[in-house]
Structure formats: structure tokens, C-alpha cells
Amino acid sequence: MSLLEIRNLDAFYGDFQALFGFDFDLEEHETVAAIGANGAGKTTLLRAITGMVAATSEVLSYRGESIQSREAADIVALGVAMVPEGRRLFPSLSVEENLVIGGYSGRPGRWSLERVYELFPALRNRRSVPGTALSGGEQQMTAIGRALMSNPDLILFDELSLGLAPVVVKEIYEVLPVIKAEGTAMVVVEQDINRALEVADRVYCLQEGRLALTGAPGDLTRDRISAAYFGT
Amino acid sequence: MIEWVNSIVQGVLTGGLYALFAAGLAIIFGVMRLVNIAHGDLIVLAAFVAMVTIETTGVDPFVSMVAVLPFMFFFGYVLQRGILNYTLGDDLLPPLLVTFGISIVIQNLLLEIFSADSQRLKAGPIEVSSVELVEGIELGTLPLIVFVIAVALIFALQIGFSRTRLGRAFRATSDDPSTARLMGINQKHIFGLAMAVSLVLVAIAGIFIGIRTNFDPALGPTRLLFAFEAVIIGGLGSMWGTLAGGVILGVAQNIGAKIDPGWQFLAGHIAFLVILVLRPNGLFPRTRDD
Numbered sequence: 001m002s003l004l005e006i007r008n009l010d011a012f013y014g015d016f017q018a019l020f021g022f023d024f025d026l027e028e029h030e031t032v033a034a035i036g037a038n039g040a041g042k043t044t045l046l047r048a049i050t051g052m053v054a055a056t057s058e059v060l061s062y063r064g065e066s067i068q069s070r071e072a073a074d075i076v077a078l079g080v081a082m083v084p085e086g087r088r089l090f091p092s093l094s095v096e097e098n099l100v101i102g103g104y105s106g107r108p109g110r111w112s113l114e115r116v117y118e119l120f121p122a123l124r125n126r127r128s129v130p131g132t133a134l135s136g137g138e139q140q141m142t143a144i145g146r147a148l149m150s151n152p153d154l155i156l157f158d159e160l161s162l163g164l165a166p167v168v169v170k171e172i173y174e175v176l177p178v179i180k181a182e183g184t185a186m187v188v189v190e191q192d193i194n195r196a197l198e199v200a201d202r203v204y205c206l207q208e209g210r211l212a213l214t215g216a217p218g219d220l221t222r223d224r225i226s227a228a229y230f231g232t
Numbered sequence: 233m234i235e236w237v238n239s240i241v242q243g244v245l246t247g248g249l250y251a252l253f254a255a256g257l258a259i260i261f262g263v264m265r266l267v268n269i270a271h272g273d274l275i276v277l278a279a280f281v282a283m284v285t286i287e288t289t290g291v292d293p294f295v296s297m298v299a300v301l302p303f304m305f306f307f308g309y310v311l312q313r314g315i316l317n318y319t320l321g322d323d324l325l326p327p328l329l330v331t332f333g334i335s336i337v338i339q340n341l342l343l344e345i346f347s348a349d350s351q352r353l354k355a356g357p358i359e360v361s362s363v364e365l366v367e368g369i370e371l372g373t374l375p376l377i378v379f380v381i382a383v384a385l386i387f388a389l390q391i392g393f394s395r396t397r398l399g400r401a402f403r404a405t406s407d408d409p410s411t412a413r414l415m416g417i418n419q420k421h422i423f424g425l426a427m428a429v430s431l432v433l434v435a436i437a438g439i440f441i442g443i444r445t446n447f448d449p450a451l452g453p454t455r456l457l458f459a460f461e462a463v464i465i466g467g468l469g470s471m472w473g474t475l476a477g478g479v480i481l482g483v484a485q486n487i488g489a490k491i492d493p494g495w496q497f498l499a500g501h502i503a504f505l506v507i508l509v510l511r512p513n514g515l516f517p518r519t520r521d522d
Contacts, residue, residue, distance in 0.1 A: 052410065052413065081414075084414065104417055
């Protein structure tokens with residue numbers, strides 16, 4: 001049984017359809033990259049999984065349990081966390097409060113405030129400042145730590161590298177293997193193809209809301225990925 | 233001179249009651265951006281619920297809180313989950329219209345059941361007793377109790393917002409409702425709890441207003457106005473700002489009444505307008521980076 005199984009997913013923003021009959025599978029402990037140009041439907045895919053956008057499907061299940069039309073809060077309680085695009089830290093909460101609220105669902109597990117500080121030591125000394133007073137990289141660390149605090153079995157990363165300096169992106173991506181080693185499955189939405197292919201066991205390339213290409217990074221040539229990415 | 237000082241002191245005490253009116257309104261607007269037009273009528277409703285409780289059980293108005301506060305908590309939660317949650321969205325107009333409708337319904341129901349007669353909650357000698365601060369300045373026991381309770385409640389709310397799990401959920405939802413859902417926060421439940429907490433404050437305010445003054449089904453809109461003014465003067469930034477807003481409004485009204493009894497409410501409105509012109513975001517606005 002797949003950890004996450006999606007069949008024939010359509011997603012909508014009002015009258016605008018963003019995903020068309022999309023199929024997706026994710027196994028336990030697997031890392032999958034979803035790549036594609038702006039507007040390809042990558043973020044919509046994550047939002048559909050977390051119940052944040054109107055969607056219909058034949059199957060949308062997590063560990064065999066349907067999450068179609070479930071409240072986002074219920075889906076988080078099942079073990080799905082998301083690191084949203086732009087970090088979206090809460091401005092009126094301190095760094096530590098931002099982390100603590102990530103554990104709101106009370107899901108038991110191995111991640112704690114102390115372990116997050118061990119993973120991101122830079123946050124420890126900044127724990128009392130508002131989350132939005134941090135640098136972009138520190139904000140991304142806080143957003144990842146916040147997701148870990150819910151002790152998820154699956155984390156959805158939306159545009160991890162967006163707006164960050166290359167040295168910071170490298171630092172952030174070095175953390176993903178640590179998270180993977182805990183047995184956490186990951187979906188990494190990324191426009192930086194090279195970064196995505198480095199960490200992924202499989203890749204899904206989206207184009208205008210449809211699946212254009214899928215496979216293991218080693219099985220796909222750069223030309224095929226580029227053709228699927230740009231639609232050429 | 234001492235008479236002017238007395239007016240200010242009495243205004244500060246009145247401000248405690250206004251802060252109680254305003255605190256519930258501030259919570260609701262802060263957490264879910266809902267402008268509750270029925271807020272004043274809910275205060276009056278609470279006073280009538282207390283009146284019925286007192287008449288049927290024979291208890292003191294203060295003791296009636298034991299029944300009225302949980303009732304209003306439950307009523308607030310059901311009102312939010314059953315009606316108001318369905319009006320919330322990107323458009324501010326639907327909740328505005330629905331709470332306006334609720335305001336009309338409450339007023340007319342109260343009118344139908346209790347008539348337009350003025351009512352009063354009788355609390356005994358405490359209504360008229362006072363303590364002398366200095367010669368020429370006497371503090372009414374009841375206004376003093378109301379002020380102390382208002383300060384204590386606002387302190388408790390401030391602590392609750394900053395240090396509890398529910399308080400963090402309120403603040404996160406206020407900051408970014410969409411991302412708060414991704415934290416596992418059930419927005420509908422949180423909104424229900426926010427309204428429930430608001431109506432507990434409303435119940436306390438309603439009982440105190442019932443002891444301090446006469447009330448009738450038509451009193452709600454003016455209480456709403458005072459609550460709005462206190463919240464906006466305070467600046468929607470903190471609960472202490474709401475207390476400051478209530479105190480400024482109370483002091484302005486008392487100074488106005490000292491100049492001319494007919495100027496009491498006008499002076500409060502003028503103070504509100506002056507602060508709105510000088511500090512459009514109020515005295516203690518919340519600073520946000522987004």
C-alpha cells in the first residue's frame with residue numbers, strides 16, 4: 001500500500017482548473033520531487049493533498065484512508081506537514097512560538113523543540129525574536145522546524161530554495177537527508193531542477209496542470225526532463 | 233480643582249466598564265476579522281439572562297455569574313459554529329449584515345418577551361456604597377470593583393494570549409488563517425472558542441451594566457458604539473490598549489459632563505474623533521511585518 005495514492009485528481013481555484021486528471025504515488029520513506037515551470041500546478045498538488053484547495057479525484061488516500069474533502073487540521077493530525085512557499089511564519093509569534101505551534105496537533109514522535117534546535121543551532125539564540133525578524137534562510141529553517149514539530153510521516157516542501165542565496169540553499173538541502181533518515185517521506189516542489197534531482201528517488205514533471213514525465217532521476221535524460229519542463 | 237480631579241477619577245472607573253464592553257469586540261475582530269454589530273445587544277441579552285436567573289433562583293447578581301457565564305460561553309460557541317462561521321470569507325460584508333440581523337432579532341425578541349420597560353439588577357447596598365479616597369473624591373464601591381475586575385480580566389487575557397496553547401492558536405489564526413490550518417488548527421473550532429470567550433466578557437459586562445444602570449432592549453447599539461470607540465482608540469494592538477481606550481473614553485465623557493451635563497457623550501465622541509485624526513491606527517496599534 002502506498003503512503004500516498006492519488007488517481008485522476010482535478011483541482012480548482014473557483015472556475016479555474018489547475019490540475020487535470022493527475023495521478024501520483026508516494027511510498028513510505030520515499031522522496032519525490034515535483035518540478036515544473038511557474039503555473040504548472042506543483043503548489044496546487046500540495047494544496048490538494050493538504051485539503052487547502054477544492055479538488056475532486058477517484059482516489060486521494062493517505063495510508064489507505066481517504067483524505068478527500070477532509071479538513072486540513074485532520075490531515076495534519078494523520079501525519080502530513082507542509083513547509084509552505086514563502087515560509088509563511090506567523091508575525092506575532094516568536095521563533096520558538098512558531099516552532100511550538102507546529103506541534104499543535106499533539107502528534108507523538110521523535111521531534112521536539114530541543115531536537116529542532118540541534119538540527120538548526122542558529123535558531124536557538126534567536127528563539128525570542130519575532131519569526132519575521134529573521135533572515136530568509138533562518139525563516140526557512142524555522143518553517144522546516146515548525147513542520148517537524150508535528151512529527152510527520154510525510155513533509156511537503158513548497159519551493160524550498162525560492163528567494164534564498166545559493167549558500168543558504170545548500171545548507172537547507174543538507175538537512176533533508178537527516179529528515180529522510182528518520183523515515184520521513186518527502187515531496188519536494190522545486191524550480192531548481194538540479195537541486196530536486198539530487199535529493200529525489202523519483203521525479204514528477206508537471207506541465208500546465210498535467211503530468212508530463214515521471215521516473216527515477218537516473219532513468220531520465222536531461223533532454224527529456226528539459227522537454228517536459230519547458231513543453232518543447 | 234478637586235472637582236475636576238474627581239471627574240477624571242470617576243471617568244477612569246467608568247472606563248473599566250467600557251473596557252469590558254470593548255475587550256470581547258476586540259477579541260472577535262482580532263481573531264477572525266469579524267465586526268460584530270450585535271455585540272451591544274449581546275451585552276443587553278446577557279443582562280436579561282442574568283435577570284431571569286436572579287428572578288427564578290433568588291440569587292445575588294454576582295452569584296448569577298455562575299450560571300450566566302457558562303450559558304453565554306455555550307451560546308457564543310453555538311452562534312459561531314452554527315451561523316457566523318458560514319458568513320466568513322474574503323468579503324467583510326456578509327458577517328456585517330448577518331450580525332446586524334442578529335442585532336435586530338435580539339432586540340425584538342427581548343422587546344417581545346420583556347417589553348420596553350427599563351429593568352435593573354438589584355445588588356443591595358453595594359450599589360450606593362463608596363469609599364473616600366481624599367476629601368472631595370469618593371470612589372463608588374461598585375465602579376471600583378468593575379474597574380479592578382476589568383484590569384484583572386485584561387491581564388488574564390493578555391497572559392492567556394501570550395502563554396497558552398489556545399492563545400497561540402488565536403494569534404496564529406489572526407496572523408494567517410490559511411497557514412494556521414496547516415499547523416493542525418481547526419479554524420472553525422478556534423473561531424467558536426473566540427466567540428465563546430468574547431461572550432463570557434459580554435456576560436460580565438452585561439451583569440455589571442445591569443447593576444449600575446437601568447437597561448432595556450434598545451440599549452445595545454449605544455453600548456456597541458462605546459465598545460467600538462474604546463477599541464479603535466486603543467488601536468487593536470493589545471488588550472491593554474483596549475483598557476486605555478475605555479479609560480480615555482470614560483474620562484472624556486466625565487469631563488464633558490462636568491462642563492455641561494448635555495456634553496457627556498458628545499465629549500466622548502469628540503475625543504474619539506480627535507484620536508482618530510491624530511493616530512488613525514489608535515494609540516497602541518499592532519505592528520505587523522506582512
